[in-house]
Amino acid sequence: MEETALLVIADECIAVQQLRKVYASRGGAILALDDIDFTVADGEFVAVLGPSGCGKSTLLKILAGLIPPSDGEVWLRRTPVTGPRRDVGVVFQSPVLFPWRTVLENVRLPADVQHLDRARHQALAVELLELVGLGNFEQRYPWELSGGMQQRVAMVRALIHDPALLLMDEPFGALDAMTREQMNLELQRIWLERRKTVVFVTHSIPEAVFLADRVLVMTPRPGRIAEMITVSLPRPRPLEAMTTVEFSEHVGRIRRHFGVKGGIEP
């Protein structure tokens, strides 16, 4: 029944069904994720929002094929996820750049690993770096760059092998507020230009509302889906969009889920 439903929706990128994740620990089994069901359409931007420890990073790692689910299934472009895949790009919380590689070589890493055409991806890396305003930094080393610049390199690296899906795990969490807003604008610009499917994990409500087409709100442990909220603000969204009434309504609606329990950052 569920399977046939999957086939009907043609432009679907991710389908998650009845997902559960149980961790074994000294004090017994810990239920990290329970009853997770959702789909993401091709080219859609979905933010996964929840308090610390709600299992949202675990969910992302399962989508990336880095850890297996305890129960349930994950489908990516109608094939089951059984391990890491080449049609996925991941951006982590820290930039994770290799200090012995230049910026350009870091961006080229996925192409090197996957033995993709060298000359073409070299050119593509240059082009992508220019897209994020790092055209003059190709031959520099990561430690010569600021935190924001490093995370931009990491973002571009995740795009070099042209993945169908971009997974982002609180990528701007370590940046200061000003840089973070700039990065949000940048990400939106890249997304509008490339139209990748994006799953973006964050614990910032405004960030989720600003960036996403839909916000998947999760409950504290065990992580379950509390609500799926559609954000219909017009794009491209300028930073001023955050001051509109519509924006505040969305933020307010999400905040109600955490109102009493707290534990979520503004």
Add this chain to the structure above:
Amino acid sequence: MTRLGRPILRIVLLLLVLTFWEAAVRLFAVPTYILPAPTAIAVAFYRGTASLVYVDNLWITFYETILGFIAGTVLAFLLGTAVALSRRAEYYFYPFIVMFQALPKVALAPLIVVWFGLGLTSKVVNAALIAFFPLMVNTILGLRSAEEDRLNLMRSLAATPSQIFWMLRLPGALPFIMAGLEVAMIFALIGAIVAEFVGAQAGLGVLIQSLNFNADIAGVFSILLILSVLGLVLNQIILLIRRRVLFWDPSEKRAGEERTKGGMM
């Protein structure tokens, strides 16, 4: 402080110490077989160098050290890599590693000479044996030091274990490996000298023993001088390689900054 101020102060201090040494030896009439004056050491040094005895024996010790270093470190790298990457290799080799680590390796020198004779081989084997451990331990530590985030990145790209090794683990281990090589080089020199003490026909260690036997303490001091210069040169070779290989490592960058800062002051 001016650019030249510091080096000049250094040389002045060195000359002061030497003058004090010379004066003390002469003033208190210390016998040369206890502590020779710097001038006596200089004379002994000239005598040995002019007759080419020092050069010939220096060459032999240098040769033994380098061969031992290469043999020991290549083996250490290979075995360290096997232990770091394979649980099975670790399981079988670990008891031997622990046993040998606790053992003072120089104590094996007499045995090595009995097994490999008085020639070059026993010196190379002993130097290799002593140089082996610091590098093997550091290779294991280094290869295992790969950060979880970096491993996850490589895994998320569906990298093969061999790609993870060449693109991540090995470059990430280089700071550890270079530190191990630095120690291994000096250890190889110690290993060669100790083996020469135990039984050899030529080399600086042999020279020290025969000079000592003849109560030519000035001669012994002149050899010690040569040995310390040799150690310094060997160390500089490693540091040069390190600077080229580890240009990206914080320790190298800091050293570089200090060098330029020192130059500016």
